[in-house]
Amino acid sequence: MAGTQGMTAARAPWALLGPACLAGAVALLPLGYLAVRSLERGLGYAWDVVTTEGTALLLARSLGLAATVVAACLLMGVSLAWLTVRTALPGVRAWAVLATLPLAVPSYVAAFTWLSAAPGLAGFTGSAIALTLVSFPYVYLPVAAALRGADPAQEEVSRSLGIGPFRTFLRVTLPQLRPAAAGGGLLVALYVLSDFGAVSLMRYDTFTRGIYTSYQASFDRTPAAALSVVLVVLTVALVALETRTRGRAGHARTGAGTARPAAPAALGRWTAPALAWCGAVAAVAVLFPLGTLAYWLSAGSSATWDPAELLDTAGVTFGVAAAGAALTTALALPVGVVAARYRGRAVHLLEQAAYAGHALPGITVALALVFFAVRYANPLYQELPLLVCAYAVLFLPVAVAATRAAVLQSPPVLEDMARSLGRSPLRVLREVTVPLAAPGVAAGAALTFVVCMKELPATLLLRPTGLDTLATRLWTETGVGSYAAAAPYAAALILLAAIPSYLLGRHRP
Incomplete structure (x- = not known):
């Protein structure tokens, strides 16, 4: 414990702060664009835009949708994590994999499958269902990782004192899961606030749809930029709230192998309800969209689509997403380490800066980067590096959250010992911190790869001429009503994204 306090009280070294500040600057780049655009016609005009009744309605709709989805995701994620990690659930490995596979389903594909089956779901209900699933x-992945890493000794002591399993879970286990659940809930909230595909197909007006409509309706970008600023303020507020919820308690073991694995709890008469719950989630989140796509594939058997073109598009999608995940993980590593090991106003501001771009709609980030490239880096305009940079801005929090959680669970005393032996901060990072946190960092990279592959609006605007990904081809075909022609691209996208999702769910120490 003394080692933990010493680390968190110390000032972060410049060897880590330099790269972390670079990551923060990349994430804050779109904010410079928003500042220029939103104030182009004066502060009074921008204020008039954000204080209208329409903006208040968009705010209420966006927050209501985010709160509903976060609450549902916390219920589903925490319950499934506990069932698959801490109980003797029959077929637990299969359920763990099925709980991660929805990551492979883009929100716009989920919305399309539900809308095609039940058009009456259009609006808030359909948006909430699609985004939750x-x-x-x-939430499930970080909570499951926290449960695997938590020492079960405290729970065993609680049970030995006659406290039942449910009260033990509420009083002992749940507080240990608070950082992981809060971080996952934050990612869900930011994802909902920045989503464009699902709410557009469901015809539910949120900030992202309002911003897109504003961009499309006029050459004046000021109103859309002003609305985007409101999303940034919401992001900062959510990150600050999550930081307070996380608390100051340490969550690391004193060594990698000092704690025994928790003995799986017997479910007894609750086995059937637990299986029914897991089966219901898997049915609506995985089987239903796959079944709908299978229907459209069979219905479009006479449609003409080129298998060679599909394979080429899948290869391009894999390469672009891998580049985005690599850059994002590299930028997130110093931010995650600093956020986990050090405290202070500067560290909190740096962490909040890393989250800033995630709440911005992809179209806003894309236009910001176009603005930057045209004025200051013209050779990058309509080139692949600009698209990869957009992925890093949009999805940096995914990798930061995973890295921070992994570093929090690695023992800081080992880093203190390495420094006492004369190792530099960079050598400590390379030889001690990164190897200990490697599984969590790898999980964050896999998550980032999946979300990069599914990203749509920024890809539509920033892709080089002639470059198509599975997401853009799917959107193009869906936009003209060719659902049967879109189905192969949707199926390939889900299949490709399912590979890292499967590996994440299959990994159980």
């Missing part, structure tokens, strides 16, 4: 793994 693709977002709950953001």
Whole structure:
């Protein structure tokens, strides 16, 4: 414990702060664009835009949708994590994999499948269902990792004192899961606030749809930029709230192998309800969209689509997403380490800066980068590096949250010992911190790869001429009503994204 306090009280070294500040600057780049655009016609005009009744309605709709989805994801993610990690659930490995596979389903594909089956779901209900079913793994994965890493000794002591399993879970286990659940809930909230595909197909007006409509309706970008600023303020407020919820308690073991694995709890008469719950989630989140796509594939058997073109598009999608995940993980590593090991106003501001771009709609980030490239880096305009940079801005929090959680659970005393032996901060990071946190960092990279592959609006605007990804081809075909022609691209996208999702769910120490 003394080692933990010493680390968190110390000032972060410049060897880590330098790269972390670079990551924060990349994430804050779109804010410079928003500042220029939103104030182009004066502060009074921007204020008039954000204080209208329409803006208040968009705010209420966006917050209501985010709160509903976060609550549902916390319920689903925490319950599934506990069932698959801490209980003797029959077929537990299969259920763990199925709980991660919804990550492979883009929100716009989920919305399309539900809308095609039940048009009456259009609006808030359909948006909430679609976004919940693709977002709950953001809670499930970190909570499951926290349960695997937590020392079960405290729970065993509680049970030995005659406290039942449910009260033990509420009083002992749940507080240990608070950082992981809060981080996952934050990612879900930011994902909902920035989603464009699902709410557009469901015809439910939120900030993202309002911003897109504003961009499309006029050459004046000021109103859309002003609305985007409101999303940034919401992001900062949510990150600050999550930081307070996380608390100051340490969550690391004193060593990698000092704690025994928790003995799986027997479910007894609750086995059937537990299986029914897991089966219901898997049915609506995985089987239903796959079944709908299978229907459209069979219905479009006479449609003409080129298998070679599909394979080429899948290869391009894999390469672009891998580049985005690599850059994002590299930028997130110093931010995650600093956020986990050090405290202070500067560290909190840096962490909040890393989250800033995630709440911005992809179209806003894309236009910001176009603005930057045209004025200051013209050779990058309509080139692949600009698209990869957009992925890093949009999805940096995914990798930061995973890295921070992994570093929090690695023992800081080992880093203190390495420094006492004369190792530099960079050598400590390379030889001690990163190897200990490697599984969590890898999980964050896999998550980032999945979300990069599914990203749509920024890809539409920033892709080089002639470059198509599975997401853009799917959107193009869906936009003209060719659902049967879109189905192969949707199926390939889900299949490709399912590979890292499967590996994440299959990994059980």
